[in-house]
Amino acid sequence: MKFENVLAEISGFGKFQMRTIALLIIPRMTLPFHFLLNNFIAVVPSHHCNVSSLDDGPIFGNLSQEEKVVVGIPVQPNGDPSSCRMFREPQYHLLFNAANTTDAPTMPCENGWVYDNSTFRSTLATEWDLVCDNRSMNRATATIFFMGVMVGAAVFGYLSDRFGRKTTLMVSYVATTVFAFSSAFSTSFPAFAATRFLTGVAISGISLVSIVLCVEWVGIKHRTYVGVLMSLDWSFSTVILPGLAYFVNDWRKLTFTVTTPLLVAMFTWRWLPESARWLLSSGKVEQAHFYLKQCAQVNRREEFMADLKPELLSKVILSDDENRKYSFLDLVRTPTMRKLALLTGIVWFGINCTYYGISLNVPGFGVNIYLTQFIYGGIEVPAKIFIVLSLNRIGRRLTQAGTLILTGLCIFCNFFISQDQWALKTTVGALGKMFSEAAFTTAFLYTTEIYPTVMRQIGLGHSSFMGRLGVSVSPLMIMLEDVWFHLPNIIFVSVALIAGLSASFLPETRNVRLPETIEDVERTRRPSVSTSDEMQTKE
Numbered sequence: 001m002k003f004e005n006v007l008a009e010i011s012g013f014g015k016f017q018m019r020t021i022a023l024l025i026i027p028r029m030t031l032p033f034h035f036l037l038n039n040f041i042a043v044v045p046s047h048h049c050n051v052s053s054l055d056d057g058p059i060f061g062n063l064s065q066e067e068k069v070v071v072g073i074p075v076q077p078n079g080d081p082s083s084c085r086m087f088r089e090p091q092y093h094l095l096f097n098a099a100n101t102t103d104a105p106t107m108p109c110e111n112g113w114v115y116d117n118s119t120f121r122s123t124l125a126t127e128w129d130l131v132c133d134n135r136s137m138n139r140a141t142a143t144i145f146f147m148g149v150m151v152g153a154a155v156f157g158y159l160s161d162r163f164g165r166k167t168t169l170m171v172s173y174v175a176t177t178v179f180a181f182s183s184a185f186s187t188s189f190p191a192f193a194a195t196r197f198l199t200g201v202a203i204s205g206i207s208l209v210s211i212v213l214c215v216e217w218v219g220i221k222h223r224t225y226v227g228v229l230m231s232l233d234w235s236f237s238t239v240i241l242p243g244l245a246y247f248v249n250d251w252r253k254l255t256f257t258v259t260t261p262l263l264v265a266m267f268t269w270r271w272l273p274e275s276a277r278w279l280l281s282s283g284k285v286e287q288a289h290f291y292l293k294q295c296a297q298v299n300r301r302e303e304f305m306a307d308l309k310p311e312l313l314s315k316v317i318l319s320d321d322e323n324r325k326y327s328f329l330d331l332v333r334t335p336t337m338r339k340l341a342l343l344t345g346i347v348w349f350g351i352n353c354t355y356y357g358i359s360l361n362v363p364g365f366g367v368n369i370y371l372t373q374f375i376y377g378g379i380e381v382p383a384k385i386f387i388v389l390s391l392n393r394i395g396r397r398l399t400q401a402g403t404l405i406l407t408g409l410c411i412f413c414n415f416f417i418s419q420d421q422w423a424l425k426t427t428v429g430a431l432g433k434m435f436s437e438a439a440f441t442t443a444f445l446y447t448t449e450i451y452p453t454v455m456r457q458i459g460l461g462h463s464s465f466m467g468r469l470g471v472s473v474s475p476l477m478i479m480l481e482d483v484w485f486h487l488p489n490i491i492f493v494s495v496a497l498i499a500g501l502s503a504s505f506l507p508e509t510r511n512v513r514l515p516e517t518i519e520d521v522e523r524t525r526r527p528s529v530s531t532s533d534e535m536q537t538k539e
Contacts, residue, residue, distance in 0.1 A: 152200060346502040347506070407496050
């Protein structure tokens, strides 16, 4: 008897599974909040040099602030005061005719900056003057966070397969809360950067472990729906985020606000089940029997578990060595596992790089930042509907490859749309965001189905590590527009197409029983076994 048969007998998708999903939605709300938080806390508002201490002189008396700006700051071609330069000496003649131009020498701002606080009361840029020569430090905050997420993917992937899904989740809850709150109370930029990095490390556990825990508790025919359902919380939270940022426009308070759901998650953690698959693969039969019995009771299938004693359950999933501890080295010990590790790494790098290349570039979308973020979240809902149909009709492999290629094509089309055609640019950009989200949703489900139970979290951790590497470099790629405006998009298109091609070499997993051991992967990961596996599961 296989585990899928046991799960089918106690219901592969009943009240127990729905309760588990509901309990995990609470902490998962914080994922898009923190992953996209940089769009709001790192905004650089309009600013110019502080000339409030300008010597007015005895002739002109006390000048108003607007007049000091006129005589103290050169004008940019668009008519706005320069953001980073000021005159070495006041140009009083400009008071009589501000349209006059002057070649008077300028210098960098020496007394700080004055910021437009009409939209944001406080951001990282206004807090620590991360503008002009320090602009790169402000842009680097997203990379710092995602480097933490990248490290966390490896750390929590190992911890989850070593100590279990449920325990690792609590560690992630507590660590994320502590470090996120610490970043909100940082008194210096280095302290903020350090705590923000550690927040990324900790929150990675929530992202990875929650999806695996859900998928391991559902049957074959429900995996698609559960994988997509779990991703809807991201879409709805993405829609909620701009509303929160609009009303909580101080970066410290906003960081604190988006972290508070984890306080509720810590309280509800006690009702989460451990993965019975993981317990069996780790030789913890008694505990697995306890959770399976609990699942049967909630789903009203107690009669089956009355006959399934722990002694029989121990034969459901067999591994070569119950005491064996798996590590990332097992990803490259055997031929098929090496192939999977290479291909999933490339696919995840491409997905994350392009997804966040679009998501973190909200100023270039053509409308205001709040509406942009709302559009980003709203367009993901039809993407989920599209994915449900596609995954069940044409399978995981073609869906993964196709969505990546379509994302690249949308980015490519934007090459030929000018900035003044904002409606068309917005439409094409939204389509690119939709396809990239579809690729992202597919990747989480697809990857959990590809790797065996004993290596599932490590495999997902490796994939996420590569993905977060793609996220980390995407803000740096956007900065290449200073070299050539189209260079970032050319890179994003190339990455998307390479990732799509790589996905086409992955095995199909639609209606295939989840592999339990590395031996299962090496022996059975061929398309020809899909039908037989499905028939065995239904028997």
